[in-house]
Amino acid sequence: MYRVAEVIVVEGKYDKNTLSQTVDASIVTLEGFAAFHDREKLSFLRRLAEKRGLIVLTDSDGAGFVLRNFLKGALPSGRVRHAYIPDIPGKERRKRAPGREGKLGVEGMRPEILLDALRRAGATFLDEQTRPPDGEPLTMTDFFECGLSGAPDSAARRRALLRRLSLPEKLNARGLLDALNLLYGRERFYELLRDTEGPRETV
Numbered sequence: 001m002y003r004v005a006e007v008i009v010v011e012g013k014y015d016k017n018t019l020s021q022t023v024d025a026s027i028v029t030l031e032g033f034a035a036f037h038d039r040e041k042l043s044f045l046r047r048l049a050e051k052r053g054l055i056v057l058t059d060s061d062g063a064g065f066v067l068r069n070f071l072k073g074a075l076p077s078g079r080v081r082h083a084y085i086p087d088i089p090g091k092e093r094r095k096r097a098p099g100r101e102g103k104l105g106v107e108g109m110r111p112e113i114l115l116d117a118l119r120r121a122g123a124t125f126l127d128e129q130t131r132p133p134d135g136e137p138l139t140m141t142d143f144f145e146c147g148l149s150g151a152p153d154s155a156a157r158r159r160a161l162l163r164r165l166s167l168p169e170k171l172n173a174r175g176l177l178d179a180l181n182l183l184y185g186r187e188r189f190y191e192l193l194r195d196t197e198g199p200r201e202t203v
Contacts, residue, residue, distance in 0.1 A: 001022070001023060001024045002022070002023045002024065002115065002125055003023070003024040003025065003125065003126040003127055004023050004024070004025035004055075004118065004123050004124065004125060004126070005025075005052065005053070005123075005124035005125075005126055006025070006052055006053040006054060006055045006081070006123055006124060007025070007026045007027070007028055007048045007049075007052045007053070007054050007055070008023075008025050008026070008027045008028070008054075008055045008057055008083075008118075009027075009028050009029075009030060009045065009054055009055065009056045009057065009071070010027060010028075010029055010030070010057050010058065010106055011029065011030050011031075011032055011058050011059060011064065011067065011105070011106065012029055012030070012031060012032060013029055014092070014094070014107040015029070015057070015059075015105065015106040015107045016029050017107070018106060018107040018108075018109065018114070019057070019106065019114060021111070022111040022114050022115060023114070023115070023118070026048075026052070028044075028045065028048070030058075030067060032063075032067075033063075033066075033067070035067070035070070035071075036070060042074055042075075045071075045074075045075060046074075046075055046076065049075050049076050049079040049080055050076065050079060053079050053080070053081070053124075054075065054079060054080045054081070055080075055081045055082070055083050055118065055121050055123055056068055056071055056080060056081070056082050056083065057082075057083040057085070057106055057114075057117065057118070057121075058106070059085070059099075059103070059105035059106055060084065060085050060086065060087050060103055060105075061099060061100070061101040061103050061105070062101065064105075068082060081121045081122050081123070082121060083117040083118050083120065083121035083123070084117060084120070084121075085104075085105075085106060085109050085113060085114070085117050086113065087103055088103060088104045088108070088109075089102050089103060089104070090102075090103070090104045090108060091104070091108070092104065092105065092107050092108040093108075110139070110141060111137075111139050111141070112136040112137070112139065112186065115136055115137075116136065136185070136186050136187075137181045137185070137186060138177055138180050138181050138185070138186045138189055139177075140173070140174075140177065142186065142189075143173060143177060146193060148161070148173065148176075149173050154173075158171075158173060158176055161176070162176065164192075165192070
């Protein structure tokens with residue numbers, strides 16, 4: 001898991017839960033527009049900004065930008081950065097219907113999208129030497145979408161991939177994921193997956 005030095009500010013607890021599964025960081029929730037009237041919370045955020053620096057990560061809808069603009073005026077600008085997620089249509093699983101603007105919020109974003117947003121904002125990632133050499137890391141979500149987990153033939157597909165890449169055949173799904181991130185990274189993995197008829201890969 002990636003460690004982030006700055007404190008990350010999100011809208012609510014579901015955003016915090018999603019983000020905490022992607023990065024190891026101090027995450028503070030605004031509880032929506034309640035922050036407008038919470039002087040103690042704002043004072044706390046100012047102290048955090050001065051000591052650690054803040055990264056604001058809100059939804060990409062109108063409400064998210066209202067919160068951003070409020071924080072821009074309430075917090076020291078030199079210590080606050082803004083991370084932006086893309087506009088992706090859809091709804092989160094827990095919701096019965098999409099939001100007013102029909103966009104996924106922070107809680108609905110894939111880990112690699114959140115990491116990219118934080119990197120673009122200039123987040124300080126600690127222990128960067130552990131980062132895979134070829135870009136953003138693979139996740140179990142990638143495995144699921146590629147049929148390497150969650151499908152009846154997933155185990156067989158993983159064994160075939162292990163043989164092709166000359167990796168230990170006793171690696172379980174998590175072990176394979178870790179090995180792929182250490183050796184290849186996400187982009188190279190998808191290239192290998194597309195090139196299923198190519199020569200055997202050695203490492």
